[in-house]
Amino acid sequence: MNKKTLRDIILVAVIVVTAASALAVINSSSRPGTEFEILVGGELFGTYRLDRDAVITVGDLCVAEVKGGEVFMRSSTCANQTCVHHRPISSAGDPIVCLPNSVTVRIKGGSETDYVV
Amino acid sequence: MKKTEKIAFTGIFTALAFALSYIEYLIPFDAIGVPGVKLGLANLAVMAALYLFGFFSAAAVSLVRILLSWLIFGNFTAFAYSLIGGVLSLAAMYLLKKIDLFGEIGVSVSGAVAHNAGQLAAAWLLTSTPGVWYYLPVLAIAAAVTGTLNGLLLKIALPRVKKIIN
Amino acid sequence: MRKFLSICLCMAMVLPVYSCTNPEKRYSASYTDVFDTVVDFTAYCSTESEFRTVSESVHAELVRLHRLFDIYNEYPGVPNAAYINRAAGGTAVETEPELTELIKTGKSFFAETGGRLNFALGSLLSVWHFYRAEGTRVPAFEELSESAKHTDPDKVIVDGNTVAFSDPLIKLDFGAFAKGYAAAAAAETAKKLGISDFALNLGGNVVVSGTKNGEKWNIGVQDPEGGILTTLHVSGVSVVTSGDYQRYYEVDGVRYHHIIDSETLYPCGFYRSVTVVCADNSVADALSTALFCLDIESGRELARKYSAEALWILPSGETVRTGGFADYE
Numbered sequence: 073m074n075k076k077t078l079r080d081i082i083l084v085a086v087i088v089v090t091a092a093s094a095l096a097v098i099n100s101s102s103r104p105g106t107e108f109e110i111l112v113g114g115e116l117f118g119t120y121r122l123d124r125d126a127v128i129t130v131g132d133l134c135v136a137e138v139k140g141g142e143v144f145m146r147s148s149t150c151a152n153q154t155c156v157h158h159r160p161i162s163s164a165g166d167p168i169v170c171l172p173n174s175v176t177v178r179i180k181g182g183s184e185t186d187y188v189v
Numbered sequence: 190m191k192k193t194e195k196i197a198f199t200g201i202f203t204a205l206a207f208a209l210s211y212i213e214y215l216i217p218f219d220a221i222g223v224p225g226v227k228l229g230l231a232n233l234a235v236m237a238a239l240y241l242f243g244f245f246s247a248a249a250v251s252l253v254r255i256l257l258s259w260l261i262f263g264n265f266t267a268f269a270y271s272l273i274g275g276v277l278s279l280a281a282m283y284l285l286k287k288i289d290l291f292g293e294i295g296v297s298v299s300g301a302v303a304h305n306a307g308q309l310a311a312a313w314l315l316t317s318t319p320g321v322w323y324y325l326p327v328l329a330i331a332a333a334v335t336g337t338l339n340g341l342l343l344k345i346a347l348p349r350v351k352k353i354i355n
Numbered sequence: 356m357r358k359f360l361s362i363c364l365c366m367a368m369v370l371p372v373y374s375c376t377n378p379e380k381r382y383s384a385s386y387t388d389v390f391d392t393v394v395d396f397t398a399y400c401s402t403e404s405e406f407r408t409v410s411e412s413v414h415a416e417l418v419r420l421h422r423l424f425d426i427y428n429e430y431p432g433v434p435n436a437a438y439i440n441r442a443a444g445g446t447a448v449e450t451e452p453e454l455t456e457l458i459k460t461g462k463s464f465f466a467e468t469g470g471r472l473n474f475a476l477g478s479l480l481s482v483w484h485f486y487r488a489e490g491t492r493v494p495a496f497e498e499l500s501e502s503a504k505h506t507d508p509d510k511v512i513v514d515g516n517t518v519a520f521s522d523p524l525i526k527l528d529f530g531a532f533a534k535g536y537a538a539a540a541a542a543e544t545a546k547k548l549g550i551s552d553f554a555l556n557l558g559g560n561v562v563v564s565g566t567k568n569g570e571k572w573n574i575g576v577q578d579p580e581g582g583i584l585t586t587l588h589v590s591g592v593s594v595v596t597s598g599d600y601q602r603y604y605e606v607d608g609v610r611y612h613h614i615i616d617s618e619t620l621y622p623c624g625f626y627r628s629v630t631v632v633c634a635d636n637s638v639a640d641a642l643s644t645a646l647f648c649l650d651i652e653s654g655r656e657l658a659r660k661y662s663a664e665a666l667w668i669l670p671s672g673e674t675v676r677t678g679g680f681a682d683y684e
Contacts, residue, residue: 076292080340083295084333087302091329114385163582167393174387185586186567187395187556188575189596189630 108143108161110136111176122162122179133173143177145170198354199238199246206234206254226331229301229339236282236297236343237350244283251275270311277307293347294340301336302329381567382406386414389421390534392558398545399552399567409548413555416544420537423454424529426477436527440477444523447514455513457529457536460637464532465508468645468657473617477526478505483615483622490604493611499620506617534560535595535640542636559601561594562636579627579668587683593636597643598628598668616648623648626667632683633663651675 134148167178281303461474552565
């Protein structure tokens, strides 16, 4: 193998490694608008991604589910079940709130928005 | 090689580039899911022209081929993207060949990466969507792969083509 | 000894003013136990303990007002709205000055809005509240018009600290501007404790003060179909939105929301939402409710009267703004 070919291999390797690591960094930090928070009694219970289907059990209060880029309340121990009837949310508009259990599920707005009226 | 010979061969290679790009169009690569990933077969002809006949010949092959594609298939946005990609690709390949440190594979890969970067830049300028740059890493890896393949092919074919021409 | 103690007390009272004088880090707190909604409070303070002190005071003030304006529950020792509703029919009852002030404000709103904003609409609103909670039926017109006979604000008589109903079936309901009043009061509490850079969201009633490190606060206006329609960059104002998607129930595919037109006795259908920006939160709250059931021209005039700006979102998705609203966007 001559010098030129060796340099070729190094060049390709550098490109691939750089691109792969950039890809890893991008995938590990998701963009705003694709994350949501669950709060219990005003305290942050957890932050989750909208692009990963999941079922989240919030203590013994209620169960939230992420499916197809939306999050909704699958079940709750509350009496009025308003939170369960709420339509699935996928944007930083109204949150899903379970007042009796004091649980709030809300999409994080772009790093810009403070509150939504 | 006489000038007229060069011009004649340039014409042939242009037609070759056009034919290669059409063949590539027939092979569906969309399954990858990322826009802009392609084999870049036409680049083989451009590179061969670069190595055999020099910069101006390669430039002619590349630009005339892109123009032809537009005239015949009529897609302006595709033309704009191809043009920017083609120009950057040519510049990168010429530079890398000139410094004479890399082989055909290196030249081919740099051409492919430059081509994809150029297309992303075109998309960014024309649609004002900064989000397009998220695709750069994926396209860079794809360019590395297809560029290596094309480079290998060129490496093998070049000596034989030289013999035929001379 | 007394002098010494009183001097100490004075100094202790002055101390809180000096907290949060170096606004630096951003802290947030949420409460879900007042006004049947979520309250978010964000402030810039130098330490977490300072923030906790302030947010607890804000919360305490909100709890106090929540109890005072509550028309469904009575609390021992608190002559609140529920108490007045129960007892003022037979005789004049004594209550807190804040409530008599609120009633007077209500009478003023009633006059200024041509009757659209009525703090004495409780009789009609409680019918709708009952059916909304039950969730499967729509009240009959007879029931609504019967209740509407007992909604004349002139029958609520205020004398000093006492309130009397000359119509025993009349009921107070401050829902149209109670949250606004509470948000404004809570903001005052925060300011009195020395913080000037904060934002409070009382279930859609927003008060912003100061800035976040030099930048104005970003308040998103909800698009009734989902997402954010526009973002307002504001400081030192109140933003309130009334929408048909906030509290409602559906029967046979028709939505019945919580803003009732005192003329038709049914929920108003002119707009999907109305957003009002103005200096005082109770005014913004009252206006957003009043404008919801008014035509645009009358709404513009009313907004002008109170130096407020408004944004209407029509069912078609079309938007209408008052002249100065775009300055906030």
